[in-house]
Amino acid sequence: MERQSRPTVLLSSGIPFGKTLKSRLKETFFPDDPFKHFAGQRHRRRAWSVLSYFVPILEWAPKYKPSLFASDLLAGITIASLAIPQGISYAKLADIPPIIGLYSSFAPPLMYAVFGSSNNLAVGNVAAASLLLASSIRSSISPVNEPEMYLYTVFTAAFFTGLFDLGLGIFRLGILVDFLSRSAITGFMGGTAIIIILQQFKGLLGLQHFTTKTDLVSVVHAVFMNRHEWRWQSAVLGLGFIAILLLARHLKDRLPKLFWVNAICPLFVIVLGGIIAFTADGKSHGIPIVGDLKKGLNPISVSQLQFNSPNVSVALKAGLISGFIALAEGIAVGRSLALLKKEQIDANKEMIAFGIMNIVGSLTSCYLTTGPFSKSAVNYHAGCKTPMSNVVMAVCMLLVLLFLAPLFKYTPLVALSAIIVVAMLGLIELREMQHLFKVDKFDFCVCMAAFLGVIFVGMEVGLLSSMGLSIVRALLHVARPTTCKLGNVTGTDLYRDVEQYPDSSTIPGILILQLSSTIYFANASYLRERIARWVEAEGNIIKAKGQDLQYIIFDMGGVSAIDNSGIGLLFEVHKMLESKGIKVALTNPRLSVVEKLVAADFIDVVGKEWIFLSVNDAVSSYSFTLQQAKNDDEHI
């Protein structure tokens, strides 16, 4: 009688479908519950809350204090000093005029300051996405023969990137970025860093001719085919600059307080390089320079967007791919910096901000921008408090564009190359790769797919193959869920995996199987065969002892969802076992599972009395029944 007193499994929650659906949808698309704070507020106050939710500046600006501004001012000036060399260098990577890189550090940061939700992110152009953009457009439009059309297509791509980001944010599809795993990003960034460094041989060696391809083989080939163009002046200067930059970084690693030396060093290198080139009349001595930079603010580029040209599809593709990788970098940077300060950022809100800043950027002669890692880290270390540091940076850029731009004419290309090389060296995370190899071999494969794919084939191939591998892995996991046989852990009433706990003992005649994750169309036929194999194997073991398999307990505690094919599978398995005279019991089904089993009448087929709260209950109940049957036999 003991088993009657045990609590039983609840078979229904009584929650109607509509409510369940609502809560599922909410968990999927609004996991951060953005509107929870608005509940219970009065009408007008509520409208303000909603507005300031979408426009974060309304939230932080009214509370802004002078003490905060001191910090933001310092941080803003520091990142502006980084924005100049990075803007020029990465624009060269994207094969567009250097001034566009400076423009891109003016309009977008202002937009981000209004709509962005991260206090640490510094906006600007990024190396990897710039190169990806160029390699994607270059195959259709030559930046050398059609420089204008190429530039316009780059603007149009930025516009599409903006639309894409905005769309993702509005439809709360931040979930998409989750599918780019950290391993894939590590590999992709490492591979990109290497090919970007390879690209710099053009600048470092002062080459006139180079390849437009990005893979290792083509680049090495181009470097050595043009040996006659090598310029020792360029090389010496380049190595000198690299040494200075590495020294500054080393200093920062030793004395973290001197991070600003490292932050300002690229600007120093550019100024130094400019002075050398100017005094030595570099161009005639084998040191090519950037060339004329026009004074003045971003011109409006609305009429240059190419919506009717045949190149619109090129721009769309380039915009989506480079935008995706830029977005992923921006979100990842924002998240990790927020974590350091124990703040939280909302990926969907960030996407809206990125979207708006890229759309506005594309209308004002800017190209693809996001939150680059290097700049944001400097911003963080410089002690930024709010997005105001982006405003300060934009004001600095305003001054540069209005008054100082022509001075950067003498910047030697080799200085830009040196800056890029040193920045890229920091992106090759060998330690992280080693760690991946140690902890998770599959993650290491994903990382290597991206890394080697980028280096030897192309950036898009590397990115897509590693993402594909990650998704295939996730799907394979759905398609091949683990099952295991449970045994009683000696001295307890617990039942655990017999492979994990070899001391645990099985009970003759009873097979306990633990099912896990989801029982879905994608794994139903696999599970059917797998269970049949378990039953066959157990039957053979027991037969050797002269007994029969009489009872199967499915531990459903780990099954978090089931669909119609999964229920069909359970019916089939039950039928198969019944025909062999084996009794079936279920233990601990979760609510979402048990409700479906009730709706499909599976619970009635098994019998309510065969659904237990724990494996131990199921086992003791069966022993109890056996004992009773024995007693009855004896009585007769």
Next chain:
Amino acid sequence: MERQSRPTVLLSSGIPFGKTLKSRLKETFFPDDPFKHFAGQRHRRRAWSVLSYFVPILEWAPKYKPSLFASDLLAGITIASLAIPQGISYAKLADIPPIIGLYSSFAPPLMYAVFGSSNNLAVGNVAAASLLLASSIRSSISPVNEPEMYLYTVFTAAFFTGLFDLGLGIFRLGILVDFLSRSAITGFMGGTAIIIILQQFKGLLGLQHFTTKTDLVSVVHAVFMNRHEWRWQSAVLGLGFIAILLLARHLKDRLPKLFWVNAICPLFVIVLGGIIAFTADGKSHGIPIVGDLKKGLNPISVSQLQFNSPNVSVALKAGLISGFIALAEGIAVGRSLALLKKEQIDANKEMIAFGIMNIVGSLTSCYLTTGPFSKSAVNYHAGCKTPMSNVVMAVCMLLVLLFLAPLFKYTPLVALSAIIVVAMLGLIELREMQHLFKVDKFDFCVCMAAFLGVIFVGMEVGLLSSMGLSIVRALLHVARPTTCKLGNVTGTDLYRDVEQYPDSSTIPGILILQLSSTIYFANASYLRERIARWVEAEGNIIKAKGQDLQYIIFDMGGVSAIDNSGIGLLFEVHKMLESKGIKVALTNPRLSVVEKLVAADFIDVVGKEWIFLSVNDAVSSYSFTLQQAKNDDEHI
């Protein structure tokens, strides 16, 4: 001291990575363990086993007995009687000459008899895939203006289908078919049946002009636009035939023993129709007939395959899509019939057989074949025992092709339409759709996506959108795993979901969270936020009672895998909780998870003594620690 005596979690299995990888790969691609029976056999015997594994006829033919042949002969003749009308009808659906349909029931069944592993499958052409093939090729090549090129492309498509099936089988990718869920098949088949029935209005009303589109709107439009072409003779004959066929089916449902009446009825309708058309000189009375059928066996069509033509991509696409749906039908039919006889079939072996039969078919003037449901069910009910029934059918077709083919010239098209309509009515499973709606709303959506997509847009759209939905669902499940708070079920030492068991009681100061499925890159950032929300919510509840949250237990029993991003998440969560002074414990991690946690040093960070075998252990251990601390306080 009590907790010391409890068994602890085993932290390593000592199984090397290579072995784990091997067993994982085996579970993924060889879940049926095909070579298990070969182990321990001698050299020559083993070679024979392997050979007969790949060529199943070597297994069953040597044991073949006359008694089996009696059954197979009867079944073979029955399915041959079905193969003639179906061959002609479905060839018309594919817009190719009717004789190709007859050819397709000759060569492919012979191949299947050699390589196929199912004892129940009857090979032939199928309605849905025929229409899909036609609708896919028709948009590029007109079957009216370029009938030869169209036919050659159909052959080429069959060749690609064969290659595709063979490749899937050899690389053991049977797993791909698992991603076509039963709900998607139900919806797709139902929708296809409806548009195929709509297509039959052409034959039933004797129309001369018709649309080449398949969607509902176009077809209804075409039927009513051509009202002047309606022929009452055709319609009357058609309705009569449909009545006969429905009557035969009704008879079968009432008296299952008379299944052969139903099986032979289509042939009867064709013969009857032929006689009527011949005696009444049908063509001049508005009853179009099939027309000349050439005597003779399948001509060789090797030289007609279009590998160099610009249409090769059309053939490839059509072959892959129609091949995929045909394969899915064949595998599903094979599986469900095998289940009825308690046999097992190997999906990968079936794919190899389908591949070979389609390649050989494409070389001998056959088009796409698979194991159609109707024919195979008849084969099963007629008592087939081995693939020999396919050989019998092929011999019957041989006789028909050599001697009787010209007789079928007078077959009225309306008889074919009637046969198709009745066959298709059986594929619309309204009951199953109702069941889906009751049990699983999402599955119902998948089914409706296929059903409505096929009816209103097109077959490919319906198929792909439902498959896409299914995969998105699987991925969403990976991206948004369920977490729940556990409480103590009164009167036991069990801890269960507090929402499912509202009577269960929580312990003040302790939060127990159950994690589930996999902790992956795709859900790591979601889980981080979700756990933070749980902690915040619990903190607020407890604070109201004047207490602090001191202890968090993560029940890892349901977590079947973890990757590098997932481990990163655990580190971050641990850091976040530690900074709030909350102690973390893990319970019951599985072997594959715990090994990675050890490798990543996470176990050391948490502390080995905080990993427990069960939630109850973790709770009582903590209470014990608290009690001791209290005692110490009192002593001081």
